[in-house]
Amino acid sequence: MLTATPQLVEQLAERLMQKGWMLATAESCTGGMIAAACTDLAGSSNWFDRGFVTYSNEAKQDMLNVPGALIAAHGAVSEPVARAMARGAVAHSRARCSVAVTGVAGPGGGSEAKPVGTVWFGWHLEDGAAGPQTHAECLRFDGDRAQVRQATVQHALQTLLKLVS
């Protein structure tokens, strides 16, 4: 299993430590890979607070307060759920920023509207100066389950780095 480049995580670590911010992750389709990539780096306890691996819908509700009605209305792989996961991760941690992912890693679970490779990303920043901000984005990755998951980790952390820079 490949993960994000160490260089990307090092840059993210440096930026978060400069700001004095902790990070929390909320992962569905990547199942802990984003948290694992972050904690690959020695000293990550200085900026990584916790990770929520909310694989089941019940976990999204229990751990992150994602409303069940939101999941029922839009599906677990959707913009409102990605945003709610990102906000929930900050609300239920000591972190000032978060990244959340929910997608269809495959090979099963795809549909015409949400084919395999579809991933919704959410990022939430509790920025004192700018106020709270939530960003969301949808991407569709090619490849098998492992490739979709790897690409998701990479994009999640790359965009987080941009947002905190």
Add this chain to the structure above:
Amino acid sequence: MLTATPQLVEQLAERLMQKGWMLATAESCTGGMIAAACTDLAGSSNWFDRGFVTYSNEAKQDMLNVPGALIAAHGAVSEPVARAMARGAVAHSRARCSVAVTGVAGPGGGSEAKPVGTVWFGWHLEDGAAGPQTHAECLRFDGDRAQVRQATVQHALQTLLKLVS
């Protein structure tokens, strides 16, 4: 990053599905790698419920109800904390069994009593027939941070497979 062999995860999946049990993970030093190894397997939503990446001490308290006094008295890398993490993972999920790890992955953080490579493992099973059982074990792994983390994932899942078999 290498993780547990796919064969091990496949055997675990088969056994858990036979029993109709869900799994929850509680990870400190591995930072999500055990959850990631489980969810590498397609269809893991049938038996993997959620993962708690409780990297900070606050996360262990908030997410798993590990008493702060226990951490203060024994340290985060200790048998009572590993047991409390394993029990907390089942108590705060829909899972019937859990695996928990807390250790010193290095290169920093070691001490004479708990050198780099020291890992406490906990496993909790809510077995209707046999009643609730918590197991704990301490191992000391050689190698660098990545090797200690990989060996921890492997042992956590190997022993879990034995316990549910």
